[in-house]
Amino acid sequence: MRKAFSIFLVLALALTALSVTTAQDEDLSGTTVTVFGAYTDDSEVGAFEAGFADFEEETGIDVIYEGASDFEILVNARVEAGDPPDIAGFPQTGLMCRFSEDAIPVTDFLDRDYLLEQYNESYLDLGTCGEDGPLVGVWHRVLVKSLVWYAPEQFDAFGYEAPETWEELLELSDQIVADGGVPWAIYMESGPATGWVGTDWIEDILLRTAPLEVYDAWATPTDERQMFASDEVTRAFELFGSIALNEDYILGGPQTALDVSFFDSGVPLLEGEAFMVKQGSFMPGWLDSETYPDLEIAPDGDLWYFEFPPIDEEFGAPVLFAGDVYSAFSDRPEVLAVMEHLTKGESVRPGIEQGVFLSPHLDADPEWYRPSEAGIAEILLNANAVRFDGGDLMPAEVGTGSFWQGVVDYISGGDLDGILETIDESWPE
Secondary structure (H helix, E strand, O other), X not given: OHHHHHHHHHHHHHHHHHXXXXXXXXXXXXXXXXXXXXXXXXXXXXXXXXXXXXXXXXXXXXXXXXXXXXXXXXXHHHHHOOOOOOEEXXXXXXXXXXXXXXXXXXXXXXXXXXXXXXXXXXXXXXXXXXXXXXXXXXXXXXXXXXXXXXXXXHHHHHOOOOOOOHHHHHHHHHHHHHOOOOOEOOOOEEOEOOOHHHHHHHHHHHHHHOOHHHHHHHHOOOOOOXXXXXXXXXXXXXXXXHHHOOOOOEOOOHHHHHHOEHHHOOHHXXXXXXXXXXXXXXXXXXXXXXXXXXXXXXXXXXXXXXXXXXXXXXHOOOXXXXXXXXXXXXXXXXXXXXHHHHOOHHHOHHHHHOOOOEOOOOOXXXXXXXXXXXXXHXXXXXXXXXXXXXXXXXXXXXXXXXXXXXXXXXXXXXXXXXXXXXXXXXXXX
């Protein structure tokens, strides 16, 4: 009996190993895998491609990344037309789940025990569609959004200090105006995705003005949905508007927010045109390396950051994060090999070392981070709570549709009550 059990155990372990390594044991040289994603910035694309350099040399697979600023529209059209990419990198899990029936379940080719060695279980939950649905997504990079960037030299020249509360943030904004400066630059033009920058503001504010249960019932409702037209979400919009709609606060006025590309978010800080920009950990990577060849991210450098402050003391300062989750739409062995590589810290290492990405992988070495990004990673680690980007969790009709448009309409002077009711009506049954 003991011998039979031993044989069974050996076979079970062999099958587990097989589910993880089969694709890379085959001769896959000369094959090509196309990865379709949402980012088009040279630094992000370069970091992604660099993460596959050794993999391509070892396997002979040619990994081709294709990025599109209107990814949300194009991926929908391609899947519905029966021409999906080999792998799609979704910045929104709600959009990913729209195609969960078309994607290859991850546990068809990677063992769950292996995945739990690579990720905290919460990331597996976020790659799963529905309470009992399939795991169809693996995470490659994560991004911290709860940051405000500034130029230390500017702050030092006026004796300003990083605020630690919302009240101090408003007081600082008023002082900057009194001193003849412009407190904020809010750039959010992003083609069909214009508005997402504003949704980040609203999500961070809601996390600081209501219990986490309210945020969860708003972003990922299970029983009763937290409506956009509720008092809590309305207040979050209004607090955002107290800054974004203030002509004295915003560089160029509110309309500029809709007209200037989010890729230029850091430029006003470096050019001395504005003092603060709320943007994620990825913002410095957008700056042109030729224009700013010696950019230093440090407390006494060209750019630094402080954590988006608490508003209502009892709710603290939860950290808002986002990231890219990848789904396979083909079960060709070379495609599955690329998916497996995405689950490893090595695939994101160049992005970490370049200061472009943060990693969700448990096998990522903390020594890979530069000092500035190590501090951001520490903010994520030490947060009193963390939540994924709410708009990215919502159904695509809302998260990448009416929510984005609602922010645009609000900045354009639309009636807030009507805007919130319209978003609520867009929520699918």
